[in-house]
Amino acid sequence: MTLATETTGTKASNEVVRGAFDLDWRDLIRTGAILAAGLVFLSLTGMPEGLDSRVLIDPFLSLGYVSLFWLPLIVGWSVANEKVLEGMAATRKSARDVVAGGVVGAVGGAGLSLLIALISTFDIRDPLVNWNESTQAFLSFQQGTSFGIVACIALCAGLGAFGASLHLMPRKVRRAVVSALLAVVAVAIFESFLVDVADPLSFLYSKTGGLIPLWAVMVGVAALAFTLLGGGDRIGKARSNYQTLTGPAKAKQDTILIVLSVLALIIIPMITGKITQELLANVGIFLLLALGLNIVVGLAGILDLGYVAFFAVGGYTTAVLTSPNRGPDWPEWFPTMPWWGAFLVTLLMAGLVGLFIGAPVIRMRGDYLAIVTLGFGEIIRILFLSDWLNGYFNGAQGITNIPPADFGLFEVKGTDPRSVFYLVLVFAAISIYVSWRLERSRLGRAWMAVREDESVAEAMGINTVNVKLMAFVVGAVLASFAGSVFSAKVGSIFPTSFLILVSIIILVIVIVGGMGNIVGIIVGSVVLVGILGGPKQPGLLAEFSEYKLLIYGALLIWMMLQRPEGLVPNARRSRELHQDEFLQDAWLKGKVDDADENGNGAENGDVAPGLAGGAS
Amino acid sequence: MSHLLEIDSLSVTFGGLHALKDLDFHVDEGEIVGVIGPNGAGKTTFFNMISGMVTPTSGDIRFEGESLVGFDPNQVTQRGIARTFQNVRLFANMTILENVMVSQHCRTKQGIWGSLLNTSGFRKEEQEIREHAEKVLGFFGSRLVGFRLEQPASVLSYANRRRLEIARAMATSPKLILLDEPVAGMNPKESVELTELIGKLRSEWGFTIVLIEHDMNVVRDVSDRVVCLDHGETLAQGSFEEVSNDPAVIEAYLGRPLEKKA
Ligand SMILES: Nc1ncnc2c1ncn2[C@@H]1O[C@H](COP(=O)(O)OP(=O)(O)OP(=O)(O)O)[C@@H](O)[C@H]1O
Numbered sequence: 001m002t003l004a005t006e007t008t009g010t011k012a013s014n015e016v017v018r019g020a021f022d023l024d025w026r027d028l029i030r031t032g033a034i035l036a037a038g039l040v041f042l043s044l045t046g047m048p049e050g051l052d053s054r055v056l057i058d059p060f061l062s063l064g065y066v067s068l069f070w071l072p073l074i075v076g077w078s079v080a081n082e083k084v085l086e087g088m089a090a091t092r093k094s095a096r097d098v099v100a101g102g103v104v105g106a107v108g109g110a111g112l113s114l115l116i117a118l119i120s121t122f123d124i125r126d127p128l129v130n131w132n133e134s135t136q137a138f139l140s141f142q143q144g145t146s147f148g149i150v151a152c153i154a155l156c157a158g159l160g161a162f163g164a165s166l167h168l169m170p171r172k173v174r175r176a177v178v179s180a181l182l183a184v185v186a187v188a189i190f191e192s193f194l195v196d197v198a199d200p201l202s203f204l205y206s207k208t209g210g211l212i213p214l215w216a217v218m219v220g221v222a223a224l225a226f227t228l229l230g231g232g233d234r235i236g237k238a239r240s241n242y243q244t245l246t247g248p249a250k251a252k253q254d255t256i257l258i259v260l261s262v263l264a265l266i267i268i269p270m271i272t273g274k275i276t277q278e279l280l281a282n283v284g285i286f287l288l289l290a291l292g293l294n295i296v297v298g299l300a301g302i303l304d305l306g307y308v309a310f311f312a313v314g315g316y317t318t319a320v321l322t323s324p325n326r327g328p329d330w331p332e333w334f335p336t337m338p339w340w341g342a343f344l345v346t347l348l349m350a351g352l353v354g355l356f357i358g359a360p361v362i363r364m365r366g367d368y369l370a371i372v373t374l375g376f377g378e379i380i381r382i383l384f385l386s387d388w389l390n391g392y393f394n395g396a397q398g399i400t401n402i403p404p405a406d407f408g409l410f411e412v413k414g415t416d417p418r419s420v421f422y423l424v425l426v427f428a429a430i431s432i433y434v435s436w437r438l439e440r441s442r443l444g445r446a447w448m449a450v451r452e453d454e455s456v457a458e459a460m461g462i463n464t465v466n467v468k469l470m471a472f473v474v475g476a477v478l479a480s481f482a483g484s485v486f487s488a489k490v491g492s493i494f495p496t497s498f499l500i501l502v503s504i505i506i507l508v509i510v511i512v513g514g515m516g517n518i519v520g521i522i523v524g525s526v527v528l529v530g531i532l533g534g535p536k537q538p539g540l541l542a543e544f545s546e547y548k549l550l551i552y553g554a555l556l557i558w559m560m561l562q563r564p565e566g567l568v569p570n571a572r573r574s575r576e577l578h579q580d581e582f583l584q585d586a587w588l589k590g591k592v593d594d595a596d597e598n599g600n601g602a603e604n605g606d607v608a609p610g611l612a613g614g615a616s
Numbered sequence: 617m618s619h620l621l622e623i624d625s626l627s628v629t630f631g632g633l634h635a636l637k638d639l640d641f642h643v644d645e646g647e648i649v650g651v652i653g654p655n656g657a658g659k660t661t662f663f664n665m666i667s668g669m670v671t672p673t674s675g676d677i678r679f680e681g682e683s684l685v686g687f688d689p690n691q692v693t694q695r696g697i698a699r700t701f702q703n704v705r706l707f708a709n710m711t712i713l714e715n716v717m718v719s720q721h722c723r724t725k726q727g728i729w730g731s732l733l734n735t736s737g738f739r740k741e742e743q744e745i746r747e748h749a750e751k752v753l754g755f756f757g758s759r760l761v762g763f764r765l766e767q768p769a770s771v772l773s774y775a776n777r778r779r780l781e782i783a784r785a786m787a788t789s790p791k792l793i794l795l796d797e798p799v800a801g802m803n804p805k806e807s808v809e810l811t812e813l814i815g816k817l818r819s820e821w822g823f824t825i826v827l828i829e830h831d832m833n834v835v836r837d838v839s840d841r842v843v844c845l846d847h848g849e850t851l852a853q854g855s856f857e858e859v860s861n862d863p864a865v866i867e868a869y870l871g872r873p874l875e876k877k878a
């Protein structure tokens with residue numbers, strides 16, 4: 001109370017102070033502590049410091065600082081954010097929310113300051129390799145520890161307050177500010193990509209890398225203007241228009257969209273440089289894998305953690321059939337054939353291996369099946385690596401000298417990523433077609449039934465073993481597409497090309513994109529492999545590749561908490577995962593059971609019990 | 617004449633628990649048989665065993681003269697026995713239409729190639745599956761058709777979920793349908809209506825029916841014959857009047873006369 005009387009000044013500051021007493025301090029301190037832990041953890045991973053050399057805006061801002069200090073901004077925003085409950089007015093945002101954001105930011109910044117101070121006091125470099133002077137210098141902005149200690153608190157408090165203050169802005173202004181910030185960061189981060197796509201753009205960047213400040217401002221202003229003039233609204237409107245379409249109108253729109261995107265995909269690699277082509281080829285290969293796994297996991301609900309096995313079988317079969325260096329023990333008569341011949345054999349082989357692995361595994365359910373497939377994934381790789389089959393697959397030396405895929409008119413080879421991309425595009429089209437057809441067929445429905453409830457599916461006359469085995473085999477064949485192309489692309493394959501990490505990344509693509517949804521899978525592969533990078537392939541954010549797994553993990557956790565249905569949700573999956581909310585909404589809208597009203601059950605009152613049963 | 621379904625001294629044990637003991641049972645074609653008994657009597661286990669979800673410890677089940685012992689549930693359904701579940705188990709995230717379409721799986725045969733090449737055979741079969749599904753759903757009036765077709769089963773009210781369960785069983789084109797407490801959770805009005813429909817299942821669709829039910833009005837109204845189970849054994853068998861007046865049955869239901877509710 002004394003504090004309040006002391007600082008009574010203008011009416012506004014009075015309100016702020018009173019607001020400050022209304023704040024839930026315990027909660028703020030707790031959130032701040034979590035933020036502090038996050039910041040310290042991130043600093044100690046070494047990522048921000050490692051990325052310091054990558055300049056975003058010459059010479060002020062490096063990717064290192066962005067990769068660390070986005071955190072207080074977001075936390076500040078979310079502290080002031082609240083869930084609006086149905087039927088309740090949202091409380092008006094006021095200066096006290098900004099105070100809250102600032103407090104949380106300051107507590108978080110204090111964590112960093114503590115780290116700066118402790119680095120010179122204690123030495124625990126042994127477990128924590130990044131507990132060193134260069135981290136300290138990075139966090140102190142190279143200005144000495146005492147400056148750093150103050151600066152961290154101030155900066156984080158400022159960012160937290162700024163994040164919170166976004167809520168105070170009118171909607172339109174807020175969107176404009178956010179898009180301007182994002183645009184500047186994106187243009188700066190994607191420097192090499194943008195220059196590769198359109199060389200003339202290089203005037204934006206300084207010679208040593210990074211946006212030239214003047215142009216950074218221009219980009220921000222351009223994005224600001226675009227949003228303020230309603231550009232974003234129009235896109236949003238077009239999208240919601242599209243989503244409400246049904247029947248033939250939708251079919252027409254879909255056809256137009258598909259034709260346009262295919263055209264775009266054919267034209268883009270012609271005008272871009274090698275880096276982008278390579279990137280697209282890698283995205284395509286992982287897309288092929290993800291589409292296959294989507295049938296197994298997304299449609300049939302079989303959690304296969306060893307999917308890389310089929311990729312490996314595809315890759316090795318093609319390699320063995322085409323390369324002169326395939327290993328000495330193959331018999332004389334064993335043929336060497338052109339790529340397309342090998343490809344056909346590969347499909348057959350993958351199908352057989354799928355059957356062979358699937359037959360014993362498929363009778364298991366859920367977790368057991370996941371563990372066993374995980375094992376099989378490793379077994380296949382270790383077989384290729386083993387001394388026992390060394391004469392056939394050259395063990396760790398792998399199979400080299402795999403010739404390019406020769407189609408007479410043109411060749412598909414690794415040094416020409418564009419050709420690889422076109423081949424992948426053809427296969428992706430095939431895989432998409434297969435997924436799309438099967439999903440709407442007798443078999444697809446049986447897969448869904450098995451995913452929903454295996455014992456009931458069985459009782460409804462579905463031979464679940466056969467049906468699941470079919471999913472396994474189709475998945476295996478689709479994976480071998482990717483394996484075959486991969487062989488021709490890289491020209492040499494090794495057991496280490498097929499680590500378990502590949503399985504995991506494919507699964508993450510499927511989950512992050514949105515299980516059981518083809519568009520989701522495409523988005524997932526672009527985001528994960530294209531932007532972050534595949535297990536060995538660099539993505540657009542090549543700088544992050546060392547910390548890829550950290551980011552994958554964080555992304556996965558965030559997704560599971562906030563958006564379990566994936567980036568592009570499938571209506572069905574979404575329902576499955578938000579069933580309670582869905583029923584709740586339906587109940588609030590009073591819409592659930594209108595069919596009974598036109599019958600003789602208007603007064604029967606079965607609506608509420610039915611719902612209560614479903615929602616509880 | 618041999619019976620449609622014939623069960624000979626059949627036993628099921630779970631660990632030490634005798635869920636069914638030396639049970640003899642038969643159904644003739646075109647019959648509606650009611651199975652009653654107190655909670656835990658083994659009624660659901662009895663159905664699970666016929667439909668192949670539980671393997672009997674000893675004894676024999678014959679359907680149209682063929683032994684079903686050791687069959688997978690899907691083989692039993694293929695032979696012509698369909699069932700519903702006491703604790704409604706729909707494919708909650710599939711649409712109502714898909715729920716009924718998918719249960720025609722064992723009566724159809726198009727595989728991967730048909731659907732990939734979109735052959736005329738495939739299109740024709742899809743068309744037939746859909747028509748049959750709509751016909752089956754139409755059996756329940758307007759409740760499960762129209763805009764409902766494309767809705768997920770999870771939005772249905774409890775009573776409609778029960779109806780969809782029956783529709784799903786009907787769609788497998790069975791000879792014998794096992795209904796496990798079809799009116800549980802329905803109000804009296806709906807019970808009466810469904811009772812009528814059960815009668816029609818026989819008269820219009822030609823199904824033979826065995827139903828488990830706790831609602832004695834329903835059992836009295838539809839059953840030709842009633843079997844009362846208790847502790848896994850047949851307590852009494854015969855017409856509804858005979859069984860409901862049987863002292864042992866009244867005893868099993870804690871001395872409550874069964875007509876009290878009527
Ligand atoms: N899978 C199982 N494992 C062990 N015990 C079981 C199993 N299924 C049923 N039982 C037991 O068998 C007995 C009979 O159960 P059942 O479900 O057949 O009874 P019910 O007559 O259908 O009863 P209700 O009228 O409550 O549905 C019960 O004691 C039950 O606990």
Ligand SMILES: [Mg+2]
Binds near residue numbers: 661
């Ligand atoms: Mg029961």
